[in-house]
Amino acid sequence: MIEKQTGKQIKYLRTDNGLEFCSDEFNRLCKSEGIVRHLTVRHTPQQNGVAERMNRTIMEKVRCMLSNANLPKSFWAEAASTACFLINRSPSVAIEKKTPQEVWSGNPANYSDLKIFGCPAYAYVNNGKLEPRSIKCVFLGYKAGVKGYKLWCPENRKVVISRDVVFDETAMLPNLSLKDCSNKENQKQVEHQINTESTPQKYAEADLVAYALNVAEDIDANQEPSNYSEVISCEDSEKWMFAIQEEMESLHKNKTWDLVKLPKGKKTVRCKWVFKKKEGTPGVEEPKYKARLVAKGYSQAPGVDFTDVFSPVVKHSSIRALLGIVAMHDLELEQLDVKTAFLHGELEEDIYMQQPEGFTVSEKEDYVCLLKKSLYSLKQSPRQWYKRFDSFMTSHDFKRSSFDSCVYFKKNNDGSFVYLLLYVDDMLIATKDKGEIRKVKAQLSEEFDMKDLGPVKKILGMEILRDRKTSKLYLSQKGYIEKLLCRFNMRSAKPVSTPLAAHFRLSSALSLQSDDEIEYMSHVPYSSAVGSLMYAMVCSRPDLSYAVSAVSRYMANPGKEHWKAVQWILRYSRGTTDVCLQFGRTEDGVIGYVDADFAGDLDRRRSLTGYVFTIGGCAISWKATLQTTVTLSTTEAEYMAITEACKEAIWLKGLFSELNEDLQISTVFCDSQSAIFLTKDQMFHERTKHIDVWYHFVRDIIARGDIVVSKISTHENPADMMTKSLPITKFEHCLDLPNSADNLEEVPLQQVMSTPPQSTIDKPMIAAVLLRLKGVAAGNQ
Template identity: 90%
Template sequence: MVEDIDANQELSNYFEAISYEDLEKWMFAMQEEMESLHKNKTWDLVKLPKGKKTVRCKWVFIKKEWTPGVEEPRYKARLVAKGYSQILGVDFTDVFSPVVKHSSIRALLCIVAMHDLELEQLDVKTAFLHGELEEDIYMQQPEGFTVSEKEDYVCLLKKFLYGLKQSPRQWYKRFDSFMTSHDFKRSSFDSCVYFKKNCDGYFVYLLLYVDDMLIVAKDKREIRKVKAQLSEEFEIKDLGPAKKILGIEILRDRKASKLYLSQKGYIENVLFRFNMQSAKPVSTHLAAHFRLSSALSPQSDDKIEYMSHVLYSSVVGSLMYAMVCSRPDLSYAISAVSRYMANPGKEHWKAVQWILRYLRGTTDVCLQFGRTRDGFIRYVDADFARDLDRRRSLTGYVFTIRGCAISWKAILQTTVTLSTTEAEYMAITEACKEAIWLKGLFSELNEHLQISIVFCDSQSAIFLTKDQMFHERTKHIDVWYHLVRDIIARGDIVVSKISTPENPADMMTKSLPITKFEHCLNLVGVHC
């Protein structure tokens, strides 16, 4: 009996693809990929030279989900090299390639909402083929497309393929060269943010995440010009007004000057994948009764064996992506459960299930951008000795612009502190570093922010930032934490007192009662 597959489910190999009911659609997708590869002269068929080894390849198949009113299901086949067989120094050297930061994406979307700018999206077809190959790489012929009478030949690559270790880096170098040659400037705060000032005084912005792009301008004509320039150099797919990028849905209400970021579809897929779609919802991200530590990790072989079958790392990784993109409310909970990835216990797993139950009841939660409260506001908090294993404190901060969260973090401090004051002081330093980065990024994007205010609920920590009045009690603190004093002395940042009930960063460092938790969410623009 012929099987069918669900949306977003991947086939494992070529032989599965040709066995499914959708054979014709998968074959068309593979033919389309091969035509693109041949059009770009990706390889030459040659005899394998003596002493050389081949890199293997495989087909990757994805049936992309159907979004009502947006697009039909897409059958996509990609030929991917098995780069893990490459050898350092032989067929690759440098591999690092930047991608746009999620904070930069949110920053630009905030500007879009504030000024009612045009926002469009496109991607580059077979982007990695545009990189310049610097090594001789031989690859096996693709399954199902071996050339007749040349079965013993191999592909001498002329262009990059997905899967090769250096492909992303070489593609980025090629794209960066193209953008700078067309008068775009690369941001000094994010290497994947480009901007250009036109003769009319308005700016055009472009964000790059591998082969996905967002383009922003005041006028659609300016966007069309950029697209025309890109299409002359690369084969692009124009996706029109931006509706979804990196699994994040972009919803706009231009009459109300509102823009929303939602991951409802992604979260529902996560719940379905881990069989939690019918779980009973809970109201907070992590209940106060969870006191997690390594003492709860399994010690006996039987318990370790039992937990090895639990998809702990997969679930936490999936939750982490939601937190990074659009869900600051998950930060504290993810910070807590991610410390035990190496050896999770049953209690750790119960905490992860609790987070999934929280998501079950909050799939509609989204970030809201728009013309709301004025100002660029930072909230910072710390929880002294929160880590029960090494007694390190937890830093939490959330930054808002126009009342909406742009950047957030919940992370254990690198050193042990001796008091709440010290923990808060170190948290302020971390927040100030992020504040300076954001201020610089917005300045490049032509949004000049006023003097930054960092709100903290510890008066003694604020005193520490201004002078050394407690020198005898703080001289053991690492010198680099005192960076905040120089920043404040220059007037770049002002640290001010805020009452604990009005500090939304409180939710980044501890479990909260439902009323306080919902108030924190409202303060940073997280709405249902």
């Protein structure tokens, strides 16, 4: 560029000894062009003083500009670019008080377009007759090669280039936070890169990478129009318009609204077009262009435009229970999807919406849409859709489960069942006869616009694989975990053998201490990583339960050690991407295992409850959570854990009694003899009277014979991995335990009741009693 723009050739190039300037490829280029290299001695930047002094000048201006404009550090690159733009147009003593721009091009600098960096700017837009004619932005500088201004629009979080701009240089905007404005997905990879650096000096380099990734994302995002005006002028205008026409046809077919005059005293809800381009398989499937008309539901007033908004979805335990039944009885399992599901909901309130942009009816420009059906982004849309679907199912002889509102079943004359599970607009249908599935599909298609996805392959990010010859069904999240590892830059991490090593002693004392650590952790995507791992744990990975439970307690204020623990879990996931749940044929019913870790929480000394329920050796329900109160002994902790497990057992028993009478749950195994004794006898009332009454309901359950709590050896209890960090041999043993029915040990009730176990009064309880006695004695004295 220098040679073409100035007609002069480069003779010398002076740099430091950094590897970015000393690659073999670059050295060969300089040698072939006859450019002589000047390299500084290491740790002597003064030898390249001209460049170093200019860096300082630029950064001093950047700090001042950001501070004056109340902008966060995330805009440092824009400020640096503007600083260079101004320096090139400022007189310099080194070139006889001329400007670099003039010396470079031979033309004097033009100052007529200069504006104050960071000032409010109003860019002209044309979004419709009734829409505002401008959007409020922040001035960020000048776009190279384009005759226009570079602006940041906080509303849609994009950089805008515009020439028709009105500036307000008399004021600055208040502090602009980018916590929600920056592209979180891209920052995750960058932030992990920051976390692995050893010194704060490298933050600036990582910020540069973050800026580059954000800019790259903005470029990609431009492929998807942000509003209707961009659709008209973009390259794929015809394809986007076809998608819009499809959406409008669907809305009219569904009779979503009527055009009416706006009644006095009523307000309208605005709407907007949302566009998404879904990339197809290269060479096989063409990209899909989708358009959705969504209401701006945030402007709805509670009590006026909506009341109740809650809508249930099927529980993951119910999904796994159905998969267990499918594998056991070799049922057909297929999947359906409802097109534009939310448009089927009947509205109970009068909601008025402006006419869609680009589709204003001629001679009725002042009319508004009185919504008859729900629309995407309305507060009540999910609830109204569920109510409509529930009404349809119950009117077609399906019964709704009293244990899960999104599980429907119907018993045929031959004794077989038809099952249907609903998660918003995704459905699973299972039955013995394919003809029954076709019948249900036909009924649904008459009422709703359905998409038949055939035999189930994937739902909610979970892959379902079947081997009908061996009657095996596999539930895997391999694809999700691989994306998760890629997102947090852990694809090449070294795998480890356990979810959380024993050397991690996590507590709030390890939270942020020094300023350096606060700065370090501000770039760490801790909450996002834990949340992503939590979804894997909830869906198909009970082996992650204890580890995710441990790190999730410090979401509000994590420290470096907590982040290392999260990275450890990701490394474990890296080596176990192929781990999945395996369902098969079995004569065993549902079996439960429960365990507790006494005072495992180092902060509040609360105990941890862990349980897992299996069907044919495959886990269908699990939990690892802190208990609500502090217990005084191991016995109490185990007793409370049994209570939690029995509550889940009752729910599962009720669910299976509806779905399949042959599958019942009757036994929960626990490794604490003393806790089992307390569940069956109230002899030691003095030792348990401080325990909340609601925990004692387990005694009634056991007395009625609904659930039997039986003894199992600690070494044979798979729930042990739900409550503590285990060595690799014990951890792998726990993973394999549910597959063997030989490990179960029933203790006769007579034996338990005749001689109380010695461990009923354990050391922590004795210590508590001694402390009380000591206090009483001191008071009497």
